[in-house]
Amino acid sequence: MNDRVKQFTEFRKRMNERILEQDNQVVRRFFALDTQTYKDGALDVKTKEMLGLVASLVLRCDDCVSYHVAQCREAGVSRDEFFEVFQVGLVVGGSIVIPHLRRAVDFLDQLEGGAEAAG
Amino acid sequence: MNDRVKQFTEFRKRMNERILEQDNQVVRRFFALDTQTYKDGALDVKTKEMLGLVASLVLRCDDCVSYHVAQCREAGVSRDEFFEVFQVGLVVGGSIVIPHLRRAVDFLDQLEGGAEAAG
Amino acid sequence: MNDRVKQFTEFRKRMNERILEQDNQVVRRFFALDTQTYKDGALDVKTKEMLGLVASLVLRCDDCVSYHVAQCREAGVSRDEFFEVFQVGLVVGGSIVIPHLRRAVDFLDQLEGGAEAAG
Amino acid sequence: MNDRVKQFTEFRKRMNERILEQDNQVVRRFFALDTQTYKDGALDVKTKEMLGLVASLVLRCDDCVSYHVAQCREAGVSRDEFFEVFQVGLVVGGSIVIPHLRRAVDFLDQLEGGAEAAG
Amino acid sequence: MNDRVKQFTEFRKRMNERILEQDNQVVRRFFALDTQTYKDGALDVKTKEMLGLVASLVLRCDDCVSYHVAQCREAGVSRDEFFEVFQVGLVVGGSIVIPHLRRAVDFLDQLEGGAEAAG
Amino acid sequence: MNDRVKQFTEFRKRMNERILEQDNQVVRRFFALDTQTYKDGALDVKTKEMLGLVASLVLRCDDCVSYHVAQCREAGVSRDEFFEVFQVGLVVGGSIVIPHLRRAVDFLDQLEGGAEAAG
Numbered sequence: 001m002n003d004r005v006k007q008f009t010e011f012r013k014r015m016n017e018r019i020l021e022q023d024n025q026v027v028r029r030f031f032a033l034d035t036q037t038y039k040d041g042a043l044d045v046k047t048k049e050m051l052g053l054v055a056s057l058v059l060r061c062d063d064c065v066s067y068h069v070a071q072c073r074e075a076g077v078s079r080d081e082f083f084e085v086f087q088v089g090l091v092v093g094g095s096i097v098i099p100h101l102r103r104a105v106d107f108l109d110q111l112e113g114g115a116e117a118a119g
Numbered sequence: 120m121n122d123r124v125k126q127f128t129e130f131r132k133r134m135n136e137r138i139l140e141q142d143n144q145v146v147r148r149f150f151a152l153d154t155q156t157y158k159d160g161a162l163d164v165k166t167k168e169m170l171g172l173v174a175s176l177v178l179r180c181d182d183c184v185s186y187h188v189a190q191c192r193e194a195g196v197s198r199d200e201f202f203e204v205f206q207v208g209l210v211v212g213g214s215i216v217i218p219h220l221r222r223a224v225d226f227l228d229q230l231e232g233g234a235e236a237a238g
Numbered sequence: 239m240n241d242r243v244k245q246f247t248e249f250r251k252r253m254n255e256r257i258l259e260q261d262n263q264v265v266r267r268f269f270a271l272d273t274q275t276y277k278d279g280a281l282d283v284k285t286k287e288m289l290g291l292v293a294s295l296v297l298r299c300d301d302c303v304s305y306h307v308a309q310c311r312e313a314g315v316s317r318d319e320f321f322e323v324f325q326v327g328l329v330v331g332g333s334i335v336i337p338h339l340r341r342a343v344d345f346l347d348q349l350e351g352g353a354e355a356a357g
Numbered sequence: 358m359n360d361r362v363k364q365f366t367e368f369r370k371r372m373n374e375r376i377l378e379q380d381n382q383v384v385r386r387f388f389a390l391d392t393q394t395y396k397d398g399a400l401d402v403k404t405k406e407m408l409g410l411v412a413s414l415v416l417r418c419d420d421c422v423s424y425h426v427a428q429c430r431e432a433g434v435s436r437d438e439f440f441e442v443f444q445v446g447l448v449v450g451g452s453i454v455i456p457h458l459r460r461a462v463d464f465l466d467q468l469e470g471g472a473e474a475a476g
Numbered sequence: 477m478n479d480r481v482k483q484f485t486e487f488r489k490r491m492n493e494r495i496l497e498q499d500n501q502v503v504r505r506f507f508a509l510d511t512q513t514y515k516d517g518a519l520d521v522k523t524k525e526m527l528g529l530v531a532s533l534v535l536r537c538d539d540c541v542s543y544h545v546a547q548c549r550e551a552g553v554s555r556d557e558f559f560e561v562f563q564v565g566l567v568v569g570g571s572i573v574i575p576h577l578r579r580a581v582d583f584l585d586q587l588e589g590g591a592e593a594a595g
Numbered sequence: 596m597n598d599r600v601k602q603f604t605e606f607r608k609r610m611n612e613r614i615l616e617q618d619n620q621v622v623r624r625f626f627a628l629d630t631q632t633y634k635d636g637a638l639d640v641k642t643k644e645m646l647g648l649v650a651s652l653v654l655r656c657d658d659c660v661s662y663h664v665a666q667c668r669e670a671g672v673s674r675d676e677f678f679e680v681f682q683v684g685l686v687v688g689g690s691i692v693i694p695h696l697r698r699a700v701d702f703l704d705q706l707e708g709g710a711e712a713a714g
Binding site: 487488491492494495498499500502503506507510531532535537538539540 | 655674675678679681682685686690691693694696697698700701704
C-alpha cells in the first residue's frame, strides 16, 4: 500500500476502535447499521457500493469517497463504470464536486498502483 | 395521473420551456448534459437512475427525488429495490432525509395508484 | 390543533406507518435508533431535544424543525430558551436559516395558540 | 402584486416583526447586520445583490432566492444578467439547483407580470 | 499542547487577527456577534457550547468542531456527555458525519493527553 | 510561487489532465462548460469571478475558493472588494464559513506575497 492509502486506512481503523470502545449504544448501533446497509440484498453489493460512492461524492466527503472507491473496486467496478458514477455525481452536485473528483481519481490511481506493485 | 403528480409534471414542463427559450448557451448546454448523463453506457439506465435518486435524496431535493422515482419506476426498479436505495440514502444522509423519504414514498404510491387507476 | 400542526402530524404519522410496513430491516432499525437517540441519558431529554432542534435548523429541514419544536415544548423549553437555540442556529448557519426560523416561530405560535384554544 | 409574490411578502413581513419583538439581542443584531451587508460600499448594491442571489441559489433557499430576485430587479439587473447569475449558480451547484431555478424564473415572471399589470 | 492542537490554535489566532485588521465593519461585527452568541443567558455556557458543537458536526466543519470540543471541555462536558452530543449529530447527519466524528474524538484525546502531560 | 499556491496549482493541473484523458464525454463537456461559464458576457469576467467566489465560499469548498480568489485577483478585484464578497458569504453562510475565510485570506496573502517576491 502506498502512503495516502495506508495513512487513511490506519487512522480509520484506529479511531473506529476508539469510538466503539466507548459505551454508547446509539453510536455502536449506528456503526453496525452502516455495515449492514451495503450487504447483498434486493440490490447486489456492487450496486450498493456505487450508490454509497455517488452519495458520498455529492455530499463532498473525501474519506467516505475514498472508502467507497476501495469497496467498489473490490466489488468489481471497472474504470469506465467508475467514471459514469462520477459523471452522475458531477452533474447532480456541480463544479464544487470537482476537487473531490480529483482526489477520488488520485486515490483510485494509488489503489491500482499499489495493486500493480503488489502483483 | 393524480393531482400531485400532475401538478409537478406540468410546472416542470412549463418552466423548463420558459428557461430554455432564454438565449443562454451555458444553461441550455447544462440541461442537455443533464439528459445525456442518464443514457445507457457502461452502466445501464436503471443503475444510473438509482444513482440519480440516491444523490437527490441525500441532497434533499424533493423535486429531483420525484423525478428520479418516476424514472426509476419506468426503468423497472421494484419496491424492494427502491427501499434499498432509500436505505443507503437514509444511512448516509441521516434522519434529516426522513421527511424527504416520506414524500418519496408518497409520490411512488401516487404513481402506482395512478397506474392502477389507469389500468 | 390548528391546520398546519394537524396536517403535519397526520402526514408524518401516515407515512411513517407506510414506510415501516415495508419489510426493510435497515430502514426499520434506523427509525428505532432515531427514537432511542433522544431518550434520557447522560444528557436529559430537554437538552437532547434542543440539540436535535439546532441540528435541524442549521440543516434547514422544516419538518425536522417542527418536530423538535414540539418535542422541546413538551420537555419544558421556554420561549427565551427557544430563541437562544435559534440564535446559535442563526449565527452558525447564517441568513439562509432565516426563512426556516420564520416557519419555526410560526409553528411554535400555532402550537401555543392551539394550547390556549384547548385550555 | 400577484398571489405568490403577495403571500411571500406578507408572511415575511409578519414573521420578521414577530421575531424582532422577542427580546433577543443576538437575533436582532444579526437581522441588522444582514441589512447592512447589501448597502453600497466598495461594491455597489447591484453587484452585492447578485452575490446574495447566487449564494442563495447554490444553497437552494427558495425564499432567499425570491428576496434577492426582487432586490436585483430593483437594482436594475436585466434578464440577460439574471440568466448569467443563474448560469454560475447552476454550474457551481449542479442539477439539484434546477428546481430552484424554475421557481426563481417563475417568481421573476410574476414580478414582471405584476409590474406590467400595474403599469 | 501537542502538535495538532497547537497548529490549529496558532493558525486560527493569526488569521483572525489578519481578518480583523481589515477595515470591514460587517465582518468585524459578525465576529463580535459570534462571540456574544455563546455567553451565559437563558441557557448556560455549557448547553450553548454543546449546541454549537452539534451544529458544527452536522455541517461537517472540522475546525468548528475542534473549537467547540475545546470550549465544551472547558465548560465541563464529560466524555459520556460528549458522546451523547455526537450520537445526536450522527443520527441527524448520517454516516457522512463519521469521518468528522473520528477527528473530533482524536482532537478530544489530544486535548486530554495534553492536559495529562501538563498535569 | 510559494508552497501552498504551487502545490495547489500542480495537483489541480495534473489531476485535471488525468480526468480528461479518460474517455467520458459527460465529464469532458462539464469541464468545458465550467470554463465557458466565467467568460465575458452580459456580466463581465470580474463580476462572474466574484459570483463564483461567493458561491464557493458558502458551499465551503476550499479548492474552489482558492481558484476563484486567484481568478478574481487577475480580474482586478481589490482587497476591499474581496472583503465585501467575503462579508456576503459570511452573513449568508454563517460562522461555519469562517475557517474557509481564514484559508481564503491566507491564500490571498500568499498570492500577493508571491507577487511581491517575484516583482
